[in-house]
Amino acid sequence: MSGRTANGVRVAQVRWGVLSTANIGAKAVAPAIARSANGRLLAVASRSGDKAARYAETFGMERHYGSYQALLADQDIDAVYIPLPNSLHLEWTIKALESGKHVLCEKPLALSVAECLRMEEAARLSGRVLMEAFMYRFHPRIALARELVASGRLGTVRLIRAAFGFTVADPTNIRLQPELGGGSLMDVGCYCVDVARLLLAAEPDEASARAVWSGSGVDVHLIGRLGFGNACLSFDCSLDTVRQEYVEVVGTEGRLRLDKALLPGTAATAIDLVTRAEGETRSEVQGVDEYQLMVERFADAVLAGSAPDYTARHAAAGMAALEALYASAHSRGETVPVTPLPTNLPPPP
Numbered sequence: 001m002s003g004r005t006a007n008g009v010r011v012a013q014v015r016w017g018v019l020s021t022a023n024i025g026a027k028a029v030a031p032a033i034a035r036s037a038n039g040r041l042l043a044v045a046s047r048s049g050d051k052a053a054r055y056a057e058t059f060g061m062e063r064h065y066g067s068y069q070a071l072l073a074d075q076d077i078d079a080v081y082i083p084l085p086n087s088l089h090l091e092w093t094i095k096a097l098e099s100g101k102h103v104l105c106e107k108p109l110a111l112s113v114a115e116c117l118r119m120e121e122a123a124r125l126s127g128r129v130l131m132e133a134f135m136y137r138f139h140p141r142i143a144l145a146r147e148l149v150a151s152g153r154l155g156t157v158r159l160i161r162a163a164f165g166f167t168v169a170d171p172t173n174i175r176l177q178p179e180l181g182g183g184s185l186m187d188v189g190c191y192c193v194d195v196a197r198l199l200l201a202a203e204p205d206e207a208s209a210r211a212v213w214s215g216s217g218v219d220v221h222l223i224g225r226l227g228f229g230n231a232c233l234s235f236d237c238s239l240d241t242v243r244q245e246y247v248e249v250v251g252t253e254g255r256l257r258l259d260k261a262l263l264p265g266t267a268a269t270a271i272d273l274v275t276r277a278e279g280e281t282r283s284e285v286q287g288v289d290e291y292q293l294m295v296e297r298f299a300d301a302v303l304a305g306s307a308p309d310y311t312a313r314h315a316a317a318g319m320a321a322l323e324a325l326y327a328s329a330h331s332r333g334e335t336v337p338v339t340p341l342p343t344n345l346p347p348p349p
């Protein structure tokens with residue numbers, strides 16, 4: 001796990017492999033790894049050898065493989081990035097960990113709490129780092145929003161409003177396939193749930209949701225509510241509406257709003273804050289590549305042999321909320337409890 005800079009200085013570097021030629025990898029994560037200060041994009045694998053070869057050429061990667069298993073057998077690869085359909089995250093994360101690779105797996109980490117906990121156990125047994133690739137968490141604007149909420153400037157938080165949605169027109173898209181773990185909650189609603197948990201630094205205790213189901217059986221639009229004691233998340237997520245993407249926090253003394261809250265791009269962003277004491281203010285935040293920050297933080301944990309910023313246990317707790325939301329949506333909006341994680345689990349690795 002080392003490389004050399006242009007002037008010959010030895011630097012710690014993680015050698016990365018990418019499992020599949022997925023859009024998100026090609027568009028955002030592989031370029032972020034290529035630019036990262038502590039990583040090297042070494043290899044890609046695809047079900048198609050030709051696709052892997054073209055991808056490797058595009059990114060100037062040294063190696064390409066016609067199967068995921070062949071990449072996992074490459075002893076020079078330290079870590080893999082897994083942007084497979086959601087239903088394949090469990091299988092390939094466990095295979096990668098058992099092959100001695102560290103794993104950055106796309107969101108949502110898995111399809112259920114039980115799957116997340118199996119992945120956590122595989123990470124524990126292998127001694128490798130496992131993290132869910134929620135890139136938005138690494139944007140400094142999210143850190144600032146968390147600080148603002150924790151500082152009490154908004155008073156007591158009563159409500160988080162969030163929305164994330166757009167239209168998926170292609171009926172073959174993985175998001176519209178139930179057997180691949182599709183659906184608006186799994187694809188984009190999971191961001192709304194995750195950001196509320198981060199901002200409130202708490203876990204929800206009850207859920208209710210109503211969904212519109214596609215002919216294939218996935219939720220193309222879901223309106224959900226999560227109770228966090230006296231605070232609440234109200235959100236909607238969709239695969240069939242115009243684009244929407246924002247987060248608002250409403251407290252007894254003020255409120256804040258983030259537009260393009262999850263995918264702000266690399267331009268400068270802002271938080272709009274209104275409080276009784278200070279009136280309207282705007283905090284500017286420098287533009288960054290949140291994907292690059294994510295892969296660098298992950299590689300730092302790999303190189304330091306430390307725990308990742310977000311554990312599979314954190315993902316499991318988020319999945320408990322998603323499971324409750326789906327249970328409610330299937331019973332036409334009945335309020336259901338969010339089942340807490342078992343209390344007898346070992347500490348997360």
Ligand SMILES: NC(=O)c1ccc[n+]([C@@H]2O[C@H](COP(=O)([O-])OP(=O)(O)OC[C@H]3O[C@@H](n4cnc5c(N)ncnc54)[C@H](OP(=O)(O)O)[C@@H]3O)[C@@H](O)[C@H]2O)c1
Nearest residue numbers: 020021022023024025046047083084085086106107108174
């Ligand atoms: N963090 C983010 O910003 C972000 C954004 C979008 C998506 N995602 C997540 O990333 C993952 C991939 O999403 P995507 O939109 O990039 O997907 P995608 O373009 O459809 O790519 C999925 C890839 O998985 C491979 N694959 C293996 N078995 C497959 C099967 N049965 N059906 C379809 N593809 C199969 C294919 O690669 P090969 O043919 O090369 O093997 C395919 O290119 C999902 O978990 C999604 O939630 C994250």
